[in-house]
Amino acid sequence: MTVAAREHELISSNKPPSRNQVLARYRQLREIGRRHHHETLGLVAADALLHRRAICAWPMERPLLLEHMNELCYAYDLAIYTAPPGTCRRSIVMHARSARFAAGSDEAVVLTAMHGS
Secondary structure, eight states: OOHHHHHHHHOOOSSSOHHHHHHHHHHHHHHHHHHHHHHHTSSTTHEEEEEEHHHHHOSSSOOOOSSSSHHHHHHHHHHHOOOOOOOOOOOHHHHHOOOOOTTHHHHHHHHHHHHHH
């Protein structure tokens, strides 16, 4: 559904969307974001997580053992949204440049939001 069509639906409707409609839309957009993250992680250099490990203050001399899965998510987010030392190439930017979606599609809107974050 295009942005214009969604806006038209909201304007032409006199009542606000139901909780179930909002949750369904959120889940749809969240799944698109997850797919973008998965595709972007494929562009992350193998040593990028090691560089992020130092940023997270995880000791380099022992295996990476995490207390919570959220810690690994944090490292992945750093690898996707920040550039490796000495470069200005963020993985999310590379993914955005290579992805082809119809203008105004949900996929394009989500990717634009991710790229801008």
